[in-house]
Amino acid sequence: MIDYQFIKANTAAEALKILADKNNVKIIAGGTDVLVELHKESRDLEMIDYLLDISGIEELKEIKIAEDKVEIGSLVTHSRLLKNKFFAENIPFLTAAAKDIGSTQIRNRGTVGGNVCNASPAADLFAPLLALESEVVLRSQKGKRNLKITDFIKGPYKTHIRNDELLEKVVFKIPAGEYYCNFQKIGRRKALNISRLCLAFLTVIEDGVIKKAHLVPGAATPYPTPFKKIDDYLEGKLLAEIDPAETGKMAADAMVEITGERWSTPYKRPALSKLAERALSCVKEEAGYDG
Amino acid sequence: MMDKVNVELTVNGEKYEVEVTAKERLLDTLRKQLKLTGTKEGCSVGECGACTVIVDDKAVNSCMVLTAQVDGSKIITVEGLESKRGLHPLQKAFIDNQAVQCGFCTPGMLMSALALLNENPDPSKEEIKTALEGNLCRCTGYQQIIDAVEAAAAEWGN
Amino acid sequence: MAFEYVNKGVKRVDAYEKVTGKAKFGADLEFADMVYAKVLRSEYPHAEIKAIDVSKAEKMPGVEGVYTADDIPNNLFGVIVQDQQVLAKDRVVLAGDGVAMVAAETEEQAAEALKKIEVEYKELPGIFDPVDARAEGVQKLHENKEDNQVIHHPLRKGDVKNGFEKADIILEREYKTQFIEHSYIEPEAVVAVPEDQNHLISIYGSIQNPYATRTAVAVVLNTNLSKVRVIQNHIGGSFGGKDEVVSAMAARAAVMALDLKKPVKMVNSREESITESYKRHPYQLKYKVGATKDGKLTAMEIEAVADSGGYACQTPFVTWRSVVQATGPYELENVKTDVYGYYTNNPYTGAMRGYGSPQVIFAQESLVDELAKELDISPLELRLKNIYRQNSITASGQKLDTHTVSLEEVIKKAVEKSNYKEKYLEYSKEQKGDIKKGIGLAVSFRGCSLGAEAIDAAASLIQINKDGSVAVYSGLAENGQGLKTIFSQITAEVLGITMKNIDYMEIDTTFTPDSGSTVASRATLVGGNSIKDAAQKLRATIDAFCADKFDLDLDDVDIREGFIYDGKGNRLATFEDIVGEMGNQGIMLSAYGWYKGPAISWDEEKGTGNPYFTYVYGCQIAEVEVDTGTGELSVTNMTAAHDVGRAINPANVKGQVYGGVVMGLGYGIMEEVEVNKGKIKNTNLDEYLIPTIKDMPEIEPIIVENPDPVGPFGAKSIGEPTLELGSAAIANAVAQASGRRIRSLPLNLERVLIGRALHKGGK
CATH class of the missing domain: 1.10.150.120 ([2Fe-2S]-binding domain)
Incomplete structure (x- = not known):
């Protein structure tokens, strides 16, 4: 039976004290995951003694944009992310990913921190955040630590957050110079979708040469993982000479290397290949190499 | 151990003080405590939207919110639309x-x-x-x- | 003919309470001393129940009573075959069968107590494919039956052997359809109130068919029909779905309410609803068609196998509609059709909007397109060579001569509006890029109302009060489709009063005679005629009174919008004054209306006769964009032309078209109850996907009106025809766009991209 005490924290400091003092605490922010677990009477909730509500902590609701760096407070909702003009203009693949999460009602409650901490294989924000080489800032009463988001994820629905820690924000550097990004998604319907597959691609170009490339599929592997092999392949090459279809096939192979042949592979292999191809084609076109 | 939480809500312009359990959803409070049954339950997992209400100017699924979380909030339900001037x-x-x-x-x-x-x-x-x-x-x-x-x-x- | 209210898009009479939140649905009801009940359901699709221990549950806090099959006076019920258990006694035949139930002070307490019930099962091997169920020597799922066959409907016309010999081309194809959930947004809810208003028990709730529910409850309680009162509340959608499953729920609640002498409320969660409710029948269909090289059909041979799941439910009638309509609206000299239903250990299947037609239409309309391709004739041309026209003879030998056979008109209107011909040519050319466009059409004829399934009659009651206000009762139910509004319009039209004077009453089995079920798109046609009958009786009385009072010829009495006029248009009195006066003189101003459909016939052995007294015709055209890189499918446009006889309320008819088209789209491209070894995997709306507002195509409804000699003001049907055509039209459009013919529903990502479905755990 699920039986817990509800505690509301109004400041991050209050929340950290509770996390330090008490055991078996679960954090609730927007509630769009926790309430589903509650309805389904999940085992995880049976183990907790306290539900810590952080949804009222104003200091975690900020988006800070500095010259070279972005900080997204963990309680920023998907709706706010979506409305942010800077992202729409400069990091549009993040906006594109946020746009398709759940529905308006879900985006009004669901938070960036919740999406990251839930670590669902199909969580749409992961792909662009990984491509941006984001870090998470975790705070406890003992101090703070920064973890690369790739190191933060332990597995499907599992992260390396410690019991006394609160995810404070997600930070990433704004790509410099000439860069392009793209987000692709396949769903079974046109709204209220869980990604069947998605993919984020970010590349930095210098004199036509790919300086940096990050191709990150979502819902393709047990948990979001950058496809380093593809990145390595792309880096150093002339963008104009990249064959998107060929690269797409390589990305699909890379996926199957990780997952093995699964029941869904006959579909996901050609589909992921196509998403990667499209992302690369879009970027090439945007860079003026096609058309 | 399940404790009770006292919550103040402004629903359709009226103030309510309610005592809720730690598991009580806003949907339950509206329907069972305030008898505002216009708000409907269709799926309980934030998918169908039948329970949508407005909390502090935002549309939310009231099945996806604990009442204890929205202490002090302003809420509008379907019952708040019609006024003395007639239908909205x-x-x-x-x-x-x-x-x-x-x-x-x-x-x-x-x-x-x-x-x-x-x-x-x-x-x-x-x-x-x-x-x-x-x-x-x-x-x-x-x-x-x-x-x-x-x-x-x-x-x-x- | 000019009308005051009929044929007008008047506002719905039940809209006010629905936009204000005042409309009470089943889950909104409260009664003094009410308790809440929950059902424990089997996880096994097939198992023997060795023992049930309820002792721990009985001791749980708040528990008022724990019940098993032993507590049910009569445990079997069913509209057609009485094989459905209220609670499973010795054996569960499907995953979701109720085995025990608990009533407690709160819903949470009832749910907690359920967890303490210990059931000892012995799992039995299950049958999960109806084709396996028909094998010889296979285990019988219902012991008192000879085998697992629920029903077999044969139809024989001419000589198919001969017909195939005349053919230049013979095509054989197999098609498959899936389990579908009704997905009414309101999960089922009932309240049973004991000793209520001189009845043994009253049942309130989301009930599609109050009389069927009344019968089920009376049968289960071993009592008279008059002891059971069923009152329908506002119902949050049904689509054929809130029948047997709600009857079972009502019977359970009634048993507990009578034992506890307290009102018992039961409300399903979405998971409970999807787990326990019946689905649309999946069909496996084999079609063989012969045609001459210039496209004239010579013979058709069909075998369709329907999965009935654990119970017979509506399978005998659902499959009957299939056998009547299986060839589609095409003239054929030689037909051999066999439609079967078999018991399996899958979820049981029953009525759902369309009722045995969407499956055969998907097959037959796909087949016609496949044949057109083989013959190198356009799909439109091939159809026009073979469709039913005035005086055509159907597969069962019925001559279509009593109504306007408007199929060609309907097709032409849809073709013109959608620009089908040009688009078909354009999309047939090589298309660049991954996104390919296609256009496809599907046509149908559909028998209106019940046909030879059952007696087709309905009643209504109209009472005029002394102040001129009017109460209307009908034995058919408002399920969201707009019946209250349609019936109010007919009443206003006949009586010559305004809609404002009319109060439409909730259906209550106490007040109106049994009118059968609100199914088969029969409400407007059959129920509307009974309303018209009652109103005409009253009108005749009023006319006679006025003729006498004002010294007029009977024919000169005119009543419009609440005023009495003479033949020259002079206003003589108000309706209120006249009926007030009549009341004071002791003239009765209440009347029952009754309507029984024209005679029909069916020979069950040969599949011959006149199964329906009239038909409607429809054509839908789908335009799609197929992403051949990802399998994503976008239905961009749907044109839907339907002959409705006469639209009593055109705005309402359009609403039926929009809703049916989108439901048909869901059936065609995304919906599927995933059943693995009898267990449903997707039990909530996050996994069972129905179309959202963003999936809606541009829909062009075309209302075609050829008044029917039988229908009220010429009206026929619209509810079901709108949904039955979409999947076939879409599949045909996808085949044109992608070159891939998909013969299984739904046309999901995997089927569109790689031609087959993939299932978790599958190979």
Whole structure:
């Protein structure tokens, strides 16, 4: 039976004290995951003694944009992310990913921190955040630590957050110079979708040469993982000479290397290949190499 | 151990002090404690939108919120639409455009539409669809609901 | 003919309460001393129940009573075959069968107590494919039956052997359809109130068919029909779905309410609803068609196998509609059709909007397109060579001569509006890029109302009060489709009063005679005629009174919008004054209306006769964009032309078209109850996907009106025809766009991209 005490924290400091003092605490922010677990009477909730509500902590609701760096407070909702003009203009693949999460009602409650901490294989924000080489800032009463988001994820629905820690924000550097990004998604319907597959691609170009490339599929592997092999392949090459279809096939192979042949592979292999191809084609076109 | 939490809510302009359990959803408080049964339960997992209400100007699924979380909030439910002056333009538009069939999704649809028009009085068709994408309807095929929201928006402009 | 109210898009009479939140649905009801009940359901699709221990549950806090099959006076019920258990006694035949139930002070307490019930099962091997169920020597799922066959409907016309010999081309194809959930947004809810108003028990709730529910409850309680009162509340959608499953729920609640002498409320969660409710029948269909090289059909041979799941439910009638309509609206000299239904250990299947037609239409309309391709004739041309026209003879030998056979008109209107011909040519050319467009059409004829399934009659009651206000009762139910509004319009039209004077009453089995079920798109046609009958009786009385009072010829009495006029248009009195006066003189101003459909016939052995007294015709055209890189499918446009006889309320008819088209789209491209070894995997709306507002195509409804000699003001049907055509039209459009013919529903990502479905755990 699920039986817990509800505690509301109004400041991050209050929340950290509770996390330090008490055991078996679960954090609730927007509630769009926790309430589903509650309805389904999940085992995880049976183990907790306290539900810590952080949804009222104003200091975690900020988006800070500095010259070279972005900080997204963990309680920023998907709706706010979506409305942010800077992202729409400069990091549009993040906006594109946020746009398709759940529905308006879900985006009004669901938070960036919740999406990251839930670590669902199909969580749409992961792909662009990984491509941006984001870090998470975790705070406890003992101090703070920064973890690369790739190191933060332990597995499907599992992260390396410690019991006394609160995810404070997600930070990433704004790509410099000439860069392009793209987000692709396949769903079974046109709204209220869980990604069947998605993919984020970010590349930095210098004199036509790919300086940096990050191709990150979502819902393709047990948990979001950058496809380093593809990145390595792309880096150093002339963008104009990249064959998107060929690269797409390589990305699909890379996926199957990780997952093995699964029941869904006959579909996901050609589909992921196509998403990667499209992302690369879009970027090439945007860079003026096609058309 | 399940403790009770005292919560103050302003619902449709009226203040309520309620005692809720730590598991009580806003949907339960509205329906069971305040007897505002216009808000409907269809799936309990944030998917169908029948329980949509407005919390602090935002449309949310009331099945996805613990009442204890929204202490001090301003809430609007379907019961808050009609006033002494009569039906709200959205309600009139839903009637005039045959946007109602079985009526079970209607309260949630109205709330999503209201949140939209409050924020964006002149929405495009695509914006209307986005605002209502979290409200499932099995009867109408949605067309006459879109017509109604467009008509209400036009009325809003005047 | 000019009308005041009929043929007008008047506002719905039940809209006000629905937009204000005042409309009470089943889950909104409260009664003094009410308790809440929950059902424990089997996880096994097939198992023997060895023992049930409820002792721990009985001791749980708040528990008022724990019940098993032993507590049910009569445990079997069913509209057609009485094989459905209220609670499973010795054996569960499907995953979701109720085995025990608990009533407690709160819903949470009832749910907690359920967890303490210990059931000892012995799992039995299950049958999960109806084709396996028909094998010889296979285990019988219902012991008192000879085998697992629920029903077999044969139809024989001419000589198919001969017909195939005349053919230049013979095509054999197999098609498959899936389990579908009704997905009414309101999960089922009932309240049973004991000793209520001189009845043994009253049942309130989301009930599609109050009389069927009344019968089920009376049968289960072993009592008279008059002891059971069923009152329908506002119902949050049904689509054929809130029948047997709600009857079972009502019977359970009634048993507990009578034992506890307290009102018992039961409300399903979405998971409970999807787990326990019946689905649309999946069909496996084999079609063989012969045609001459210029496209004239010579013979058709069909075998369709329907999965009935654990119970017979509506399978005998659902499959009957299939056998009547299986060839589609095409003239054929030689037909051999066999439609079967078999018991399996899958979820049981029953009525759902369309009722045995969407499956055969998907097959037959796909087949016609496949044949057109083989013959190198356009799909439109091939159809026009073979469709039913005035005086055509159907597969069962019925001559279509009593109504306007408007199929060609309907097709032409849809073709013109959608620009089908040009688009078909354009999309037939090589298309660049991954996104390919296609256009496809599907046509149908559909028998209106029940046909030879059952007696087709309905009643209504109209009472005129002395102040001129009017109460209307009908034995058919408002399920969201707009019946209250349609019936109010007919009443106003006949009586010559305004809609404002009319109060439409909730259906209550106490007040109106049994009118059968609100199914088969029969409400407007059959129920509307009974309303018209009652109103005409009253009108005749009033006319006679006025003729006498004002010294007029009977024919000169005119009543319009609440005023009495003479033949020259002079206003003589108000309706209120006249009926007030009549009341004071002791003239009765209440009337029952009754309507029984014209005679029909069916020979069950040969499959011959006149199964329906009239038909409707429809054509839908789908335009799609197929992403051949990802399998994503976008239905961009749907044109839907339907002959409705006469639209009593055109705005309402359009609502039916929009809703049916979108439901048909869901059936065609995304919906599927995933059943693995009898267990449903997707039990909520996050996994069972129905179309959202963003999936809706541009829909162009075309209302075609050829008044029917039988229908009220010429009206026929619209509810079901709108949904039955979409999947076939879409599949045909997808085949044109992608070159891939998909013969299984739904046309999901995998089927569109790689031609087959993939299932978790599958190979």
